[in-house]
Amino acid sequence: MTNNIKLLVAxxxxxxxxxxxxxxxxxxxxxxxxxxxxxxxxxDPYADEDAGPEVVGARPRDFQKPNAEPVRNRVYTDSLYGR
Known part of the structure; x- marks a missing residue:
């Protein structure tokens, strides 16, 4: 019985x-x-402009232009995991 308890605790x-x-x-x-x-x-953790109304000022200055939709759709396919 004590061996079972020790095994359970371990x-x-x-x-x-x-x-x-x-x-x-x-x-x-x-x-x-x-x-x-x-x-x-x-x-791309910032708001998607295609999904709803544009949120002005939501993106930082360097990320004002998101990737185009065909590029976003091929990110996984072109990676090593998709091949």
């Missing part, structure tokens, strides 16, 4: 330590400026 401990592991450390810096810019243009 299993819970291991699950708690390794269950929510992320591939990238959460506390790491976001990376160089160019990396952040490429990431923002790839994911």
């Amino acid at each position: 299993s819970c401990f291991v699950a708690a330590m390794f269950g929510c592991n992320t591939p990238r450390p959460i506390f790491a810096p976001p990376g160089p400026v160019r990396y952040q810019q490429n990431n923002a243009s790839y994911h």
Whole structure:
């Protein structure tokens, strides 16, 4: 009986330590400026002008013109994951 309890406690401990592991450390810096810019243009977290009315001033100065719709649709297809 005590072996079962020890096994249960050890299993819970291991699950708690390794269950929510992320591939990238959460506390790491976001990376160089160019990396952040490429990431923002790839994911485009700003409001989509095609989905609704234009929101003036929602985008930063360097991202005023979003990618065209055909380019946005082919981002995954042209990547290594889509091939």
